[in-house]
Amino acid sequence: MDTKQDLPWRLAAAGDFLGRAGIVAYFSWAASIRVSTIYAGIANWSTLxxxxxxxxxxxxxxxxxxxxxxVVTTFFRLKPIQSADGIEPRITALAGTFLLGLLSFTSSSTPPPAVAALGLALVMGGFALSTYVLFWLGRSFSIMAEARRLVTSGPYAVVRHPLYLTEELAIIGVVLLDFTLPGLAIGIVHWCLQLRRMHNEERVLRAAFPEYEAYAATTPRVIPQLFRPLLRGTA
Structure with missing residues (x-):
């Protein structure tokens, strides 16, 4: 017989299932749109x-x-062992994930060929690196601020949030390809949301994994150690 003590667990399980289903459905739809775009581009290559x-x-x-x-990592992800409290981390995570959809409503512009090449290269490189990081993160992936398994090797030995870093490279490319002041503003707001997401996620990880403190003390948050002297203006 179910007891009142089972209710929080069941609610959490139901929430995780609904969140997983929503993410899988949305990103499957987005992938299908991308397949159609690629197919149309190849079919009309000579006149593209x-x-x-x-x-x-x-x-x-x-x-x-x-x-x-x-889609794959979300479908097979581990159950969370710790989640952020309150509504703000959830709103921030959703806004950080879907805010860029507003770019489709901004007025478009055609960048110079050199800027277009740079933008496309950043999109290609950013998403290629994001795929590599996500593959390494695997079943620990989550859009919300949740702890599943602590990953500290591979790209996570370079910075604590490599996925946000590589995604932002791609987003800079997207903004360059359709550069407008509203688009630039959306990109800046998006980065601010991502910084807040990092804070929320680290708070959850510190609560779930005591060893996270030592990891954070030796691993930069988002700027690799190699580039820090350049940012400080020193050799």
Missing amino acids: AIDHKALWLLSQIAVLLFLLLV
């Missing part, structure tokens, strides 16, 4: 009115691989 067609195609493939891996 895009600069740097090869870079464009590679960037589209990189985005598709990332979306598919989000």
Whole structure:
């Protein structure tokens, strides 16, 4: 017989299932749109009115691989052992994930060929690196601030939040490809949300894993140690 003590566990399990189903459905839909875009581009390759067609195609493939891996890792992810309290971490996580959809409502512009090449290269490289990081993170992946398993090796030995770093590289590319003041503002707000997400996630990880404190003390948050002297203006 169920008891009142079972209710919080059942509610948490139901919430995790609904969240998992929503993420899988949304990113599966996004991946299907990307497949259609790639197919249409290849089918109309000779008349495709895009600069740097090869870079464009590679960037589209990189985005598709990332979306598919989000679906797979979300479907098979581990159950959370700790979650952030309150509504703010959830709102921040959702806003940080879906805010960039507003870029489709901003007025478009055509960048110069050199800027377009840089933007496409950043999108391709950013999503390719994001796919690598997500593959390493595996079943610990989560959009919400939750703890599943502490990952400190691979790209996570370089910085504590490599996925946010690589995603931002891609987002800079997206903003460059369709540069407008509203688009730039959306990009800046998005980065601020990501910084807040890092804070929320670290608070959960510190509560779930006592060893996280030592890991955080020796691993930069988001800027690799190699580039820190450049940011300080020293050799």
